[in-house]
Each structure stands twice: as structure tokens, then as C-alpha cells.
Amino acid sequence: xxxxxxxxxxxxxxxxxxxxxxKSFCACPVVFGAPPNSAVCPVCLGYPGVLPVLNREMVxxxxxxxxxTGSEIQERSVFARKNYFYPDLPKGYQISQLDRPLxxxxxxxxxxxxxxxxxxxxxxxxxxxxxxxxxxxxxDDVPTGASLVDLNRAGTPLIExxxxxxxxxxxxxxxxxxxxxxxxxxVDASDGNMEEGSLRCDANVSVRRKGAVPLGTKVEVKxxxxxxxxxxxxxxxVERQAGTxxxxxxxxxxxxxxxxxxxxxxxxxxxxxAMDYRYFPDPDLGTLEVDGEWKQGVAESMPELPDARVxxxxxxxxxxxxxxxxxCLSRPLADWFEAAxxxxxxxxxxxANWLLSELLSRIGDADRQAGRVPLAPAAxxxxxxxxxxxxxxxxxxxxxxxxxxxxxxxxxxxxxxxGLVQVTDEGEIRxxxxxxxxxxxxxxxxxxxxxxxxxxxxxxQVMKASGGKANPAIVNxxxxxxxxxx
Ligand SMILES: [Zn+2]
Numbered sequence: 062x063x064x065x066x067x068x069x070x071x072x073x074x075x076x077x078x079x080x081x082x083x084k085s086f087c088a089c090p091v092v093f094g095a096p097p098n099s100a101v102c103p104v105c106l107g108y109p110g111v112l113p114v115l116n117r118e119m120v121x122x123x124x125x126x127x128x129x130t131g132s133e134i135q136e137r138s139v140f141a142r143k144n145y146f147y148p149d150l151p152k153g154y155q156i157s158q159l160d161r162p163l164x165x166x167x168x169x170x171x172x173x174x175x176x177x178x179x180x181x182x183x184x185x186x187x188x189x190x191x192x193x194x195x196x197x198x199x200x201d202d203v204p205t206g207a208s209l210v211d212l213n214r215a216g217t218p219l220i221e222x223x224x225x226x227x228x229x230x231x232x233x234x235x236x237x238x239x240x241x242x243x244x245x246x247x248v249d250a251s252d253g254n255m256e257e258g259s260l261r262c263d264a265n266v267s268v269r270r271k272g273a274v275p276l277g278t279k280v281e282v283k284x285x286x287x288x289x290x291x292x293x294x295x296x297x298x299v300e301r302q303a304g305t306x307x308x309x310x311x312x313x314x315x316x317x318x319x320x321x322x323x324x325x326x327x328x329x330x331x332x333x334x335a336m337d338y339r340y341f342p343d344p345d346l347g348t349l350e351v352d353g354e355w356k357q358g359v360a361e362s363m364p365e366l367p368d369a370r371v372x373x374x375x376x377x378x379x380x381x382x383x384x385x386x387x388x389c390l391s392r393p394l395a396d397w398f399e400a401a402x403x404x405x406x407x408x409x410x411x412x413a414n415w416l417l418s419e420l421l422s423r424i425g426d427a428d429r430q431a432g433r434v435p436l437a438p439a440a441x442x443x444x445x446x447x448x449x450x451x452x453x454x455x456x457x458x459x460x461x462x463x464x465x466x467x468x469x470x471x472x473x474x475x476x477x478x479x480g481l482v483q484v485t486d487e488g489e490i491r492x493x494x495x496x497x498x499x500x501x502x503x504x505x506x507x508x509x510x511x512x513x514x515x516x517x518x519x520x521x522q523v524m525k526a527s528g529g530k531a532n533p534a535i536v537n538x539x540x541x542x543x544x545x546x547x
Pocket of ligand 1: 084087088089100101102103104105106216
């Protein structure tokens with residue numbers, strides 16, 4: 062038996078923090094990095110006698126994600142209390158949705174070796190976040206080994222997006238999460254930042270013999286703090302489970318934690334596998350009704366979705382699919398590109414090439430996501446236009462780029478200032494050609510004797526002598542004429 066004899070069956074549960082101003086059921090602000098317990102009130106602290114008031118914006122943002130994934134928004138859904146005890150949950154229950162979620166169905170397409178395939182969603186439901194336990198802190202008056210509780214996060218709006226177990230590899234999970242993250246960002250529902258915890262993912266992983274119908278025993282993998290970790294953890298877990306079965310063992314149903322330092326999963330202290338949360342409908346909130354008008358309003362406010370935008374960029378600007386896909390990584394980046402492309406409409410492909418090869422390589426992922434390109438769209442458009450109209454060569458353009466970025470000047474101004482206008486005057490270039498050929502009679506003789514690659518050497522010399530400003534096409538032509546003359 063080998064790994065290839067087994068089929069991985071993977072489902073992902075993604076918790077996504079919604080970008081509301083205030084919490085789910087109170088008016089406390091949603092803040093990241095504020096002093097501990099500075100954004101709390103009796104409602105999110107779970108004091109007795111308080112009443113929750115549903116944040117309408119939370120539902121609206123969740124509906125945007127549902128519409129973007131083709132998930133069907135339910136006219137009526139129900140909040141339920143999930144009861145358990147933990148120090149970060151002062152109420153003793155989390156408000157969530159169980160058997161009547163906000164939205165059901167939908168899909169996220171993933172790229173596989175066999176083309177694109179939709180991964181179906183089983184549901185999208187609303188819930189509130191818990192607080193946070195702190196195990197490390199900057200204060201030295203805390204006894205060793207103690208943990209402190211910060212409840213700023215308690216009550217923060219979340220959605221949980223649950224996929225069907227249709228993912229078949231770590232790569233597919235990686236693509237699924239990237240696509241999902243792009244969607245929640247495009248519709249402005251979430252920052253989608255896994256490192257900061259606004260996107261969190263648990264993976265349900267099992268394997269079965271290829272061709273077998275019954276599902277294998279499922280293991281839940283937690284502590285996946287980046288999309289790359291999800292991929293690695295799944296790959297490891299699939300191998301571990303297949304290896305166990307191969308040796309005649311049995312996979313234990315359990316929750317395992319991913320340990321990035323060792324690249325392995327280890328069982329979490331197994332306390333309760335079948336924990337009884339004693340769900341029941343929250344009597345203070347009851348049924349959530351979404352009428353046609355609300356849904357219509359949200360539908361009308363939806364932006365162009367990422368896949369549609371990629372397709373449009375291919376069509377409208379003639380970009381290769383992969384380039385359009387990279388540019389549509391985030392809405393601000395795609396907006397940046399379109400502003401530049403529209404400023405130089407005769408060569409959008411050239412603009413895209415410069416953006417992809419020269420500009421994006423200078424910035425990290427966070428800046429790409431935020432569209433923080435270190436040059437104004439109009440400046441890149443102008444630069445490409447000056448190359449296209451022959452004012453400067455592409456080589457000079459590349460040299461100019463860091464100066465443009467540093468100075469923030471207009472390309473035309475900088476070209477004038479630096480005296481970089483390309484020389485297209487044939488008389489002038491011919492003069493340089495004469496000088497170079499005259500000074501190198503041996504090379505010239507070699508060329509005439511059939512060593513044609515000497516031409517390239519001469520071009521380099523002439524370009525150098527002209528300070529890189531001579532038009533290369535003219536240099537080539539004049540050199541050839543001159544050398545063939547003898
Ligand atoms: Zn509060």
C-alpha cells in the first residue's frame with residue numbers, strides 16, 4: 062500500500078471575523094490591540110439581567126458573503142445558545158446558530174490538476190466570538206504560571222463557513238482558503254487576516270481506501286494560523302492516517318493540534334469527544350427574519366466579484382489569465398491597475414507587465430493586499446507611454462523606476478532633468494558608431510570573417526558610449542550597415 066491508495070476527505074470550518082464597527086449584541090467597539098478589557102460592557106461581560114440587541118450590520122455583512130458564494134439566505138434563522146464553561150466565556154454560553162443557520166448551500170471554486178471544481182458549502186452561520194486568555198504579558202507583578210483574561214474580543218461578530226467534505230488535498234485546501242479570503246475581502250465583510258486571527262480555520266481530515274464509499278474516521282485539526290500551515294498540516298495528517306491504516310492500525314477520532322515547529326499534529330488533551338453543548342434557541346433573540354427588501358438592498362450594494370473581475374480584465378485589456386488573477390488579488394490592487402491602464406489605454410498589457418514584474422516585486426503581501434503600490438497609477442502609465450513612443454528605452458525606464466519611486470516626480474520631468482531622452486537622431490548615432498568601429502578594427506574584422514555574434518558586442522559598446530540613450534533599433538541597423546561595408 063502507498064499513500065496513493067488512499068483518498069483524503071477534507072472539510073474546512075472557517076471562522077471569519079466581520080468588519081463591523083460594534084460587537085454582535087452590544088454597542089462596544091470592535092478593536093484590535095486595545096488595552097485589555099477596555100472595550101467591554103455589561104452585555105459582553107455577561108452580567109445578569111442584561112439583554113442582547115442584534116447588530117444589523119453583522120447580518121448584512123454575512124449576507125454579502127452568502128451572496129458572493131451563492132449560499133441561499135434563509136428568510137428565518139434562529140440564534141441558539143451553545144453552553145459550555147471556559148474562562149474566556151463569561152456568560153457560560155456562546156450565541157451561535159445550530160439547526161437554522163442564516164444561509165445554506167453555495168460553493169467556492171478551487172483549482173485542481175483536472176481544472177476548476179466547486180467545493181460546496183453546507184452552511185454559513187452567525188455567531189459571536191469569545192474573549193482571549195493571555196499566557197504571556199509585559200507586567201512583572203503577575204504570578205508565574207498565571208493566565209489573564211481579556212474580554213475585548215468577547216461578542217465580536219463572526220460567521221462560520223462550513224464546507225462539505227469535498228476537498229481532496231492540502232493544495233486544494235490552500236486554494237479554497239485563498240479564494241474564500243479573497244471573497245470576504247472583496248465584499249468588505251472581513252479583513253481576512255489569518256495571522257491576526259480575523260480568519261481562523263479548523264480542518265476535518267479523514268482518509269479512505271480509493272473507491273471505498275464509507276468515510277474514514279475523522280480527525281479535527283486545530284491551531285492552523287496561516288493558509289500555508291493548513292496545507293502542511295493536512296498533508297502531514299493524511300500521511301499519518303494512511304500510515305496508521307497501512308500498518309493495520311485504526312485512526313482514533315480526536316482533536317489534534319498542529320505544531321508548526323515540528324511539522325506534526327499531536328492529540329489535544331482529550332477531555333470530551335462528545336461534548337454536550339445543550340443547544341437551545343436563545344429566548345432573548347429568537348428568530349432572525351430577513352425580508353426581501355433587506356436582501357434586495359444588500360444584493361444591489363454588491364461589488365463586482367473577484368472571478369468576474371478576472372474574466373473582465375482578460376477580455377477588456379487582453380491580459381493573460383494568470384496575470385489578471387494576480388492583479389485581482391485584492392480590490393485595491395485591481396483598482397490601481399485599472400486606473401493606470403485607463404491612463405495609457407493604448408497599451409494596458411505593457412502597464413500590467415510593469416506592475417507585475419517591476420512594482421509588485423518591491424512590496425510584500427500586506428501592501429499588495431492593500432494596493433499600496435509605491436508609485437501612482439498615472440506615473441506608471443506615463444512611464445510606459447514614454448517607452449512606447451520612443452522617448453526613452455525600456456532599459457532607461459527600468460533605471461528610472463527607483464528614482465521615480467523615491468522622488469515622487471512626474472516621469473516627464475525626471476526624463477528632462479536627467480537628460481535621458483532617447484537619441485533617435487541618425488546622424489548623431491552614426492557618429493558614435495563610427496567612433497566605436499574605428500577604435501576596434503580587430504572586432505570589426507572578426508565580424509566580417511563571419512563571427513556574427515560580434516554585432517552584439519558592438520551594440521553594447523555603442524549603447525555604453527551613448528550613456529544608454531541611443532535607440533537600440535537604430536543602433537543595430539546602423540552598426541550592421543557600417544560593419545558590412547568594411
Ligand atoms: Zn459590550
